[in-house]
Amino acid sequence: MVIAARDAGGTLLAVSPIPDVPDSSDARLFRVVLVAMVIGATGPSGLGSVRSLCRRMRSSVMPLGPTVSQDRVITSFPKWYTPAACLQLREHFHGQVSAACQHRNTGTVGLKLSKVVVVGDLYVGKTSLIHRFCRNVFDRDYKATIGVDFEMERFEVAGIPFSLQIWDTAGQEKFKCIASAYYRGAQVIITAFDLTDMQTLEHTRQWLEDALRENEPGACFLFLVGTKKDLLSGAACEQAEAEAVRLANEMQAEYWSVSAKTGENVKAFFSRVAALAFERSVLQDLERRSSARPQVGDGDVIRMEGHPPETQDSKRPSSPGCC
Numbered sequence: 647m648v649i650a651a652r653d654a655g656g657t658l659l660a661v662s663p664i665p666d667v668p669d670s671s672d673a674r675l676f677r678v679v680l681v682a683m684v685i686g687a688t689g690p691s692g693l694g695s696v697r698s699l700c701r702r703m704r705s706s707v708m709p710l711g712p713t714v715s716q717d718r719v720i721t722s723f724p725k726w727y728t729p730a731a732c733l734q735l736r737e738h739f740h741g742q743v744s745a746a747c748q749h750r751n752t753g754t755v756g757l758k759l760s761k762v763v764v765v766g767d768l769y770v771g772k773t774s775l776i777h778r779f780c781r782n783v784f785d786r787d788y789k790a791t792i793g794v795d796f797e798m799e800r801f802e803v804a805g806i807p808f809s810l811q812i813w814d815t816a817g818q819e820k821f822k823c824i825a826s827a828y829y830r831g832a833q834v835i836i837t838a839f840d841l842t843d844m845q846t847l848e849h850t851r852q853w854l855e856d857a858l859r860e861n862e863p864g865a866c867f868l869f870l871v872g873t874k875k876d877l878l879s880g881a882a883c884e885q886a887e888a889e890a891v892r893l894a895n896e897m898q899a900e901y902w903s904v905s906a907k908t909g910e911n912v913k914a915f916f917s918r919v920a921a922l923a924f925e926r927s928v929l930q931d932l933e934r935r936s937s938a939r940p941q942v943g944d945g946d947v948i949r950m951e952g953h954p955p956e957t958q959d960s961k962r963p964s965s966p967g968c969c
């Protein structure tokens with residue numbers, strides 16, 4: 647898809663392809679953001695944000711590049727934050743996935759990217775979390791996200807290139823209808839709340855419901871993330887986490903506490919997200935290809951040589967929530 651961004655006078659600001667957002671209604675909505683800015687809903691500073699978004703969309707056409715940085719190389723399966731609320735307890739890659747990666751039999755996975763959407767109340771720290779991970783920076787000053795923003799992050803998982811397209815959405819009510827247009831097609835939904843403000847935890851139900859409405863049931867991995875961990879310690883932290891873990895289990899989400907300020911758990915969290923999304927992509931690709939294989943005689947499936955025997959793991963559904 648190509649987005650042409652123009653100001654109110656029709657001047658072309660940028661033309662930009664957006665990978666994995668294959669719907670022309672997104673282009674229309676993007677123009678709505680721009681028009682809203684020009685008519686003064688967000689002020690002139692918003693225009694700069696849109697220009698920068700357009701610039702980065704333009705520069706992220708392909709998820710693949712020559713190399714990924716060493717700290718984006720994932721060789722063993724990243725661990726959960728707490729076994730009390732995790733999507734799966736395995737500490738190694740799924741048998742079929744390991745075999746596929748070893749034999750470089752991962753189909754188109756290395757060419758694709760997974761869409762991650764981050765939602766939650768305003769001021770909970772969504773942008774800070776993403777910026778800490780993608781740019782290793784932390785800004786004490788609050789700058790509200792206008793509509794949506796995104797980052798691309800390249801990984802190498804089990805030797806295979808893999809990218810996350812991380813969408814940062816605005817928590818402010820007035821931008822909600824714009825941001826929600828970007829929920830669809832998500833492989834991962836991250837619902838963030840502020841550990842020091844338990845009201846924001848209560849609101850995560852609604853954020854999740856809204857994000858899930860735009861996606862196929864069971865298609866997304868769900869994460870509940872408590873932010874600003876540096877501001878809490880001892881019993882207060884334990885109590886907030888216990889409540890969050892309870893809710894995460896209700897939501898069938900994996901729970902993490904993080905701090906964008908100190909960086910605590912940020913890299914581990916996104917590595918976990920990348921590994922789970924990658925694993926599911928490979929499994930889906932294998933499944934797609936095996937169901938596309940021609941049938942012989944009474945329905946015998948032609949098997950690939952060296953295909954590993956079915957393991958306990960492989961019998962499990964790959965849906966989120968399976969521990």
Ligand SMILES: Nc1nc2c(ncn2[C@@H]2O[C@H](COP(=O)(O)OP(=O)(O)OP(=O)(O)O)[C@@H](O)[C@H]2O)c(=O)[nH]1
Binds near residue numbers: 766770775907908
């Ligand atoms: N102490 C501390 N402050 C944080 C942390 N993360 C974010 N903040 C602060 O919280 C404020 C809000 O952070 P943002 O990341 O802009 O919040 P947001 O969720 O993106 O807000 P919207 O874009 O309006 O939805 C900023 O002043 C940040 O500096 C953290 O881990 N620790």
Ligand SMILES: [Mg+2]
Binds near residue numbers: 789791815
């Ligand atoms: Mg923000």
